[in-house]
Amino acid sequence: MTSPHRPLRADATRNRAALLAAAEAEFTERGLDASMADIARRAGVAKGTVFRHFASKEELIAAIVAGHFRALSEYARALDDASDPGGALVEFLAEAAGGQAHHDLSFLQTLTEGDSSVAAARDQLHADVERLVARARDAGAVRGDVTGTDVWVLICAPVHATGYVRDPAPDLWRRYLAIIVDGLRPAGAQPLPVPPPTWP
Amino acid sequence: MTSPHRPLRADATRNRAALLAAAEAEFTERGLDASMADIARRAGVAKGTVFRHFASKEELIAAIVAGHFRALSEYARALDDASDPGGALVEFLAEAAGGQAHHDLSFLQTLTEGDSSVAAARDQLHADVERLVARARDAGAVRGDVTGTDVWVLICAPVHATGYVRDPAPDLWRRYLAIIVDGLRPAGAQPLPVPPPTWP
């Protein structure tokens, strides 16, 4: 978590939040090449302030990614006591995709493999997904040969698919989520040709 | 096509081919940030030569992308007289994914939307996919509510999915292709919640 080594000053907390929001917006608009200077400008602070809060661009990205992982993790856990495990899994996937449809930051994920706080948040989220999938599988809503990691790697697929059409409808990702979910169901499933990947 | 305005000199043809190969390799390894200087070095030529053959980095990328589109297009057309339309579609998707698994250049695609020769090759390939899907649908191998464009946008999904696991088996994409293909089949299909996108 964010180590409360010393409580931040009031303006520092404000600036940090503004920076994270600005960075998120800038990264979604300009991609990985969004510059620290632009992020600072958008947050209404000087360039130096960015580097006071985040020692490097990588660290800023890591903070964003870890934040998203943690938020999704919380959402997943809230679904733990759902009465319909199959529906819960789909609802989780929809939440994940819905967030990406608004701010697709999946391309930042690979850049932060080294960061330990990201790794922790990621592993936690993966465990949450694994649990959702296990319940859905036990309930017969998901085919038996599909693992949590399989679902994990497919999370971004619906939104990425929409990236290949011009001016996609804002909820087009639901169409591809539906297709993939149908592929995860037991009905009409053909045997899978390759063993599942191990985690990590 | 490549306009034969004047026949290229022998060394020029060699260099052009070397440059395309080097660029492809460099882009797969370093991503979009691969530098023109590195590409030149890898091809064994000077930097200026790159810009003689391709006026800008964008143009080089466009040449690569268009080349891949055309190669896939040819493959798709060779499948036109297959006796099993469902199998033909899957075979095409496997060829596309197999190529990407070796050299994933899908991230270059969005950068070349403006280029007219890329647009032509892309539209041609899309038409080919549409035809493969139509036949598979008529044969009952693909659900009725799925369009060619749906399949088009899902082409990259199997390979992209493998990008989220460490050291994926080289043919892991086959697993996710199988899942998606199962989602495209009529068996157990649930109605899709959103209308398909129009092309383009």
Add this chain to the structure above:
DNA sequence: GGACAACCTGACCGGCCGGTCAACTTCGCT
């Protein structure tokens, strides 16, 4: 209200990258 630490600022730096160009080399043709 004063004093100190935390924080912010913005000019500055080195490095890299896409792109240019005048001088030189090589191909291809007769």
Add this chain to the structure above:
DNA sequence: AGCGAAGTTGACCGGCCGGTCAGGTTGTCC
């Protein structure tokens, strides 16, 4: 063989980007 055109070279340029830091500012606590 020799000549002109096509091709190649590599030093060079302007611009941008991540990152630094000395000095000014502001929150906070007594």
